[in-house]
Amino acid sequence: MLTALTGVHGDRADAVTVAGRTASYEELLGAARQVAADLAESGIPAFAVTATASLETVAAVVGALLAGVPCVPLPPDAGPAERGHILRDSGARPLDVDFARRSDKTPAPAGVRTPEDPALILYTSGTTGAPKGVVLSSAAITADLDALAEAWQWNAADTLVHGLPLFHVHGLVLGVLGALRTGSRLVHTGRPTPEAYAAAGGSLYFGVPTVWSRIAREPQAAAALAGARLLVSGSAALPAPVFRDIERASGHRIVERYGMTETLITVSGRAGGDLHPGTVGTPLPGIATRVAAEDGAEIGELQLTGPTLFSGYLGRPEATAAAYTEDGWFRTGDIAAVDEKDGVHRIVGRASTDMIKSGGYRIGAGEVENALLDHPRVREAAVVGVPDADLGQRIVAFVVAEAVTGAELTDFVAAHLSVHKRPREVRFVQAIPRNAMGKPQKRLLLDGATPDHT
Template identity: 75%
Template sequence: MPQPPAAPLLTALHEGRDRADALTVDGRSCSYAELLGAAGAVARRAAGTKAFAVEATASLETVAAVVGGLLAGVPVVPLAPDAGPAEREHVLRDSGAELLPVDFAERADFTAAPGEGAALVLYTSGTTGPPKGVLVSRAAIAADLDALAAAWEWTADDTLVHGLPLFHVHGLVLGVLGALRTGSRLVHTGRPAPRAYAAAGGTLYFGVPTVWHRVVRDEAAARALSGARLLVSGSAPLPAPVFRDLLALTGQAPVERYGMTETLITVSARAAGERRPGAVGTPLPGVRTRIAESADGIGELQLTGPTLFDGYLGRPEATAASYTADGWFRTGDIAAVDDDGTHRIVGRASTDLIKSGGYRIGAGEVENALLDHPAVREAAVVGAPHTDLGQQIVAYVVADGVTAAELTDFVAARLSVHKRPRTVRFLSELPRNAMGKPQKKLLPPV
């Protein structure tokens, strides 16, 4: 069997506890020993390369590639399977990574390399320019996974279930490397379909809001999750109605958490703590947060701690610009902190902080109010230029059987009158990315 890494990150792989179905990905299962053998073959092929890329499909091959990179001490660059030619070419050129094929049936022993550089190079979505390569270290991953294991009481006795993409932090770092560090059994469902989640029999489930919205619409699938220990939601704000429906159908109030590619997960509700809609909990151990330029109780969330990235690949100026003069990372997200230290994420500074008539308004608060209307299925709120107010609140909704005026009055009755949408546009669906996040920059103009 291959030797464990010199500074082991995936501790469960060499602790001696193994089973034939330690990992199941899209219906295929393997043991830790089989995974290490396949990863050893990848490591032999990758050793000495600057970096290597892998088609990050929902497969055992992807898992073997990432583990192989850790063994070889070579950064792994996960490629989104649906990336277009231009994005794919940019990532490979920017990272200098070779695209290596992976054969899970191939086996080899490999003595692990120290691996002092990045473990992963994860590319941002590129909403403000070409995607940037985020350098994520082993130390940051280890610190984050240990903090989350403590926060969520995540142990080797758990069975983790999810169907999230393996080219993002949520699906890959938390959803695969987390299982390989804690020793929990992993069932990746291939796709995050409600019936697949229900059939998996897990104790711990990961999902994004889109997944949980689909789960609560399938009442039988949702009730099947009532035996789970913990439901975790992340990657985008969970609408309050979905939170309440999950609680009603499963008996579980979901744990919400907050993070970014550059920071990993930094704030989370706790398994043993209070969970309330719209709240992402408190900072993880070692993480410090602050609200900058706070006004009306909200401002940019800045933070520091052991889970932060090592910079953007080849972009020192962009790396420097992402930090304040005194060394705090600028998240670009707008947040508020309650008296008990609980954090609430209002949205992105660039799109979700609306300054209207002298008020600072968080788009997320208005979106949740709209989603409370029974006719509204989806909602996205932005600020648009207005000659008198500076910005006016514009709502894009997917809804049936309701008028714009009714929705405006509905929001005004639940929030302050100045937070009501001035314009409501009806769409058949909201533009979203692979993680289910609404892409507000792709909304049609007002």
């Protein structure tokens, strides 16, 4: 899977840089081989890696792949309860990793290894219960990275820059293993600050909406990305104003893509393609999608199938079975619409929180959020549906804004969208709570916000 380490792309002295420390492919491979040897000697069934932004984390993950031992990345800031759950559930054990210790031999994996065997076990965020272990094979990872390399024209001539966490698909699978698959130079900035991105001199940049929003507020940093080839956003919806601000400052239209831990990346815009805010492109090669919409509805649950899907939830056969339809399509739980002409997908939210049924209408929260974000005094917005005796659900908007009233925002949305999509209530908050990947945590919003307008 990691073709850069086979020597096919040569041995760059600055192949991998993480938080200011740089290593060649030879140095990385030597450290990874030592990790593999330590794993072989330990006999542990799975390797728990505290996924800090460091060369040690990169060596640990590569070493686990070389040894054929499933790697379980742990969030560095995980509390005792979360960390304990992951370790108990996976059976993974940690080992010390010293990047200075290197070996020139890779031990043979214990037993026969195939591309379908577990390579990574990534844990979900646990928003609907205890975090579940998502088992990913090297076959699924390889299929996804090759499809993305084609879609984004990603190759060894690129320098990939990002500062994303190394315990998620975006930062680890795409942001580390993708670089080692394509042979592109990797610069991990440690923290994804506008200044760090501006100074990195990359050709390909990965970010989540929070990162791009901060860069958009620093026009000089955004302008410094003008020399890049491609900017990519994912893990949450990119607000349309941020898309336009980045384009105005850098000349680039950001590529949005869609994926989940269970599916890896399945839908994406293309390098050189026709890109528009609020859209995530078309299915990658080998991926088929469909929208399960109720009669007459334009939006419905996105379902898909293809070679990038997970092997299942670790030790949870019932949960794995429930994730699929009777005819074998994976149920994403996300609400989408697909343009009939060009097949471009729009993701309008999660079925559990973002499909709002109000007064007989089906409304995607993301559409209302983008309308609110178009208001010049609104910095952040999150929209939910709450029970209502008359409407079934009423639209409630949580916003971070200054010098504007709820009535003005309601009228603004009604003027931009259909009147039935206007918020019936606006609540002003200091910030929208988000997880490590910038996704709004809407369930946390229903406490502590004061209504301004009903």
